[in-house]
Amino acid sequence: MCGRYAASRSPEELAAAFGVEKWEPEETLAPDWNVAPTKEVHVILDRPLKDAESRRPVRQMRVLRWGLVPSWAPGPENAARMINARAETLHEKPSFKEAFARRRCIVPADGYYEWVTGSEERELEVEGKRKRARKQPYFVTPADGSVFAMAGIYEFWRDRTLPDGHPLAWWVTCSVVTTEAETAPLGVAPAEGPRALADIHPRMPLMLTPDRWDAWLDPARTGPDALRPLLDPPPAGLMRAYPVPTAVSNVRNNGPELLKELEGPEEATLF
Secondary structure, three states: OOOOEEEOOOHHHHHHHHOOOEOOHHHOOOOEEEEOOOOEEEEEEEEOOOOOOOOOOEEEEEEEEEOOOOOOOOOOOOHHHOOEEEHHHOOOOOOOHHHHHHOEEEEEEOEEEEEEEOHHHHHHHHOOOOOOOOEEEEEEEEOOOOOEEEEEEEEEEEOOOOOOOOOOOEEEEEEEEEEEOOOOEOOEOOOOOOOEHHHHOOEEEOEOOHHHHHHHHOOOOOOHHHHHHHHOOOOOOOEEEEEOOHHHHOOOOOOHHHHOOOOOOOOOOOO
């Protein structure tokens, strides 16, 4: 699953990392250490420029809303439920299959947050001695410090209640593709705590290594046989995870202090 992530790199850094040809400085976003569903996010995509004579796909950085709204949806009310798309069913789910075939993107991040319930807390919860378990947030990020390229899909939705030309008539939204979490040891594991991504959560964002970026973004690649290999998980051992302050559990908190690496799990508060 990916329900919260950090994205602190500047637009200039992202443009250089992904070979972006086109982006609008006035549309870029400030660093965000607590990206939550329905927020606006940076994505990388290949698409012909609007009103350009050439139909050549151009590598662009765009600002989209996180929470996919299918083109056929009557309204955007369920966008917060569509933040993730399972890799195993992308090709068949009505909400995702067209976007998977023709509108793929990369959602760049520093890494993502996931919450772990300690074994003692889980036992108490099972015994009914706690109504709500305390959970320790972990930050999962590439071990080499590189940008975390999450596979994504995007879609266009027209608000028919607004006239043509209205700035809010079109919504462009996205979803992060997830896959089964790795069971192999982490590239860098915390001193105490989970030893593999699967110990943290059974799902994880599908990480795209740089050798897959062009193929994933290529809008001409539409056939199932060409697309399914792109959903293969990355090599194991590329990630690290470490405990971070429980302040990240509140979406109102935002700042680089949320990524502070703790020596061990914090005495978490209920949330």
